[in-house]
Amino acid sequence: MKLGWDLRVSLDRYLTSWKREDDPSLGDFTYGFELEGLPQKFLRKYNSKVIQRSGPWEGTRFSGLGMSSLSTIRPSFVQTPDEVYYTYNVSNKSTITRTVLSHTGSLQRCLWSDQNLEWSVTYSIPNDACDEYGKCGPNAICTINSPRICSCLTGYIPKSPLDWSALGWSEGCVKKNPSSCPGKEGFRKLKGVKVPDMLQFWINTSMSLKECRDKCLSNCSCSAYSVTDIEGRGSGCLIWYGDLIDMRQLNEFSSNQNVFIRVTASDLGDDIELPMLNFVAIAKATDNFSYLNKIGEGGFGPVYRGQLPNGKEIAVKRLSENSRQGSDEFKNEALFIARLQHRNLVKLLGCCIDGEERMLIYEYMPNGSLNSYIFDTLLTANSLVWRRRFDIIVGVARGLLYLHRDSRLRIIHRDLKASNVLLDSEMNPKISDFGMARAVGGDQMLEKTMRVVGTYGYMSPENAIDGIFSTKSDVFSFGVLVLEIISGRKNRAFRHPDHNFNLLGHPWKLWLEGKAFELIDEKMEDSFAVSEVMRCIQIGLLCVQRHPEDRPSMASVILMLDSQSAMLPQPKQLGFFDERNHEDVDYSLSNEMTITQIEGR
Incomplete structure (x- = not known):
């Protein structure tokens, strides 16, 4: 069978329906090739109204037709200067099949059954609601x-x-x-x-x-x-x-x-071509968003682990109906992270927008979040030796420096915390969750917002109280994170039997008493450079100082981390170091201090 054109003699081969089921005269429906643009097959009524359109040939089929009919036939499309036509061969030589255009306008693939001695319809066009031409109207x-x-x-x-x-x-x-x-x-x-x-x-x-x-x-x-x-x-x-x-x-x-x-x-947003993945593909990859594949939950919604047909593992963030974030945050995160490329930032592979569905698809981080490693007793004891903790601190610092200074946009993250730092298969840290991020242009590094965002315990005083945020707000959050990594304790959950200080006030008190080494997580191994840990404690305290202008930039933090000989300023008054009683206690020192000695614990 050939369906299409012999251009040498202007012969058009097409199907025409019967008038009625019992009347073989010419009916109302036709099915054939049209050559405008890329050749496509059209199902029409009265030779004018389009019922269904096949779309162009894409190698194994016409793009707008499903795969269901391919189990019994092997279609092919021929386009030469002389002919443009469609034909097919049966997959099994014993198969008897035919194509019928019914009087009701349905194109049917029929298969003969020797057992039942009758024809059965295995595939028909239109096959579903989306086959209806122009079902959703323009655009x-x-x-x-x-x-x-x-x-x-x-x-x-x-x-x-x-x-x-x-x-x-x-x-x-x-x-x-x-x-x-x-x-x-x-x-x-x-x-x-x-x-x-x-x-x-x-x-x-x-x-x-x-x-x-x-x-x-x-x-x-x-x-x-x-x-x-x-x-x-x-x-x-x-x-x-x-x-x-x-x-x-x-x-x-x-x-x-x-x-x-x-x-x-x-x-x-700045001419970005963000890969779009369809909903069906993501549903298949996550086993229809199976609870067994759920690996987390955040303000955005649940996060699922999935696997694409090529074997690549992905993490899918699915916006939930009762999400604390909305479409603005979804778009914000998608556009920001799509423009950022750094080894310490999580990589966005694509997104899915399907009706009310909103999903972001990321590279999968097999070791999960830093949150579980520094606050989970079993994982911490087995995995986070000091060298690994230090490498995580440095990696997060480099990621923040890229956001603040080296990226095409100057970006303030505004929600840096342990659960937003993910770990790849080699425990390299990657900053994630850019739903609250803001871009600031040029020297515009200080802004005020009516909507205060962030996570309590990581927010800087000026942000939490006055809604003012800058790169120094991220520096404050980084300082909290450093102290959490060193101590293995969570700021908001920290309790001490002898005082009411939180995890900022406690190391500050120890620092003033010359006992900062007592902050070190007892679950760490016995052999490490105490001076390096003490230096990181000092950097953490510098980052959580009350006044933004006293905090170092991330460029200075990197310099402090990379150079053991660089002089470090002495920390001044901290912000939010006594959250429970809010006492305004003035602890201050004026001398500069540097630690270069390497010791064993």
Whole structure:
């Protein structure tokens, strides 16, 4: 069987339905190839109204059709200067199959049963609600396994919010913000989708993907672009103008079709193409978000361990309905971490936006969070020797320095704590959770907010009391973390029988009494450089001083950690060192002190 065109004689081979079940005269429905743009198969009624569209060929099938029918047939697509057609062979020579276009407009794959002596329908088109042409209207995408199958593309909102909320999707979506063209705009990558119908388009089969992107960006009417050679080298250029119609998220991992949707800078943030993973793929990777794969829970929601088909392990943060964070924090974290590359920052692999679902997909950290290692008695005793603790302190410091000084954006994390430091397979620390982070430009390193965020016990006084935050707020949190790592005790849970000081006040008291070594975790091994630990205690105390201007920058902290001979200033008054009684006790020393002697404990 051939379905398609013989271009030499302008012969179009297509299917036509019967008029009725018992009337073989020409019916209302046709199914055949159309050659505008990339060749596609269309199911039409009255030769005009589109019922279903196949999408272009992507190597093993037409991109908009499912894999179900491939168990009995091996389809192929031929495109030459003389012919453009579709055909197939059966997978098993004993199989008897046929394709029927019914009088009701259903294209059916039928299989003959020798046992029952009858035909059975194994696959039909339309197969589901998303097969319906333009189901979600313009500028929207259909995802069959989503609770609400239609969602607007990034940068678009429902044209009729009332109809949309009542599951009336036909009017589709319109741009949320006016175009900033020819200003700064970018593209959001949609992975594994059926491309929009080619109503207004431009095509060039020799362009590279970058040339295609530049071509689209230079024309303010361009809505999206993609490659034409889906099954080969990923080259060629297909550009859409105006509304984008009849897109759907594909369920199978094998789909190679990606579309780059044009969005304004305000919708995307500095032209980032963040990989988009579909909901079905993530559900499969996590065994449908199995409780057995749940590895944590935070303000964002639950975190699941998963594995992609290629064997790569991932961590999936899924925004919960009652999350303390929301879509703004989700977008904030996605855009920040996507722009950051450092060995001491967790790596974002992609995200998933599917209806109300919001997920971030990270590299999996097999050793979990630092929180469990320094506060869990069993893990601490077996794993965190001093050298490892010191390396973690240095790694976190380097990650913060990158955020504050060396990244393209100058970023204040605002929620640094032990549970937001993850450990890879070699126990290298990686800072995570950028939902509360803020970027500050140039010399603008001090800001005030009406919404105080952070974790009590790690927040600096000026942030907790006045809502003022700066890089020195992160330095304060880092100081708390250093003291926790050295002592193996949690600031907020610290209790001492002889006084009411917390974990900041306790080492401060010991420091003034010349007994700072008593802070060292008793579970650490017996042999280590006491002077190095004492130096880190002093650095921790310098970082948690009450006044921001007294705290060192992270660049100075790195210098202090790297050089045993550098002079360290003496700590001054600490902030929040007596949380329970709030006594204003003035402990102060003025001499500088440096420790260089290496001793055994």
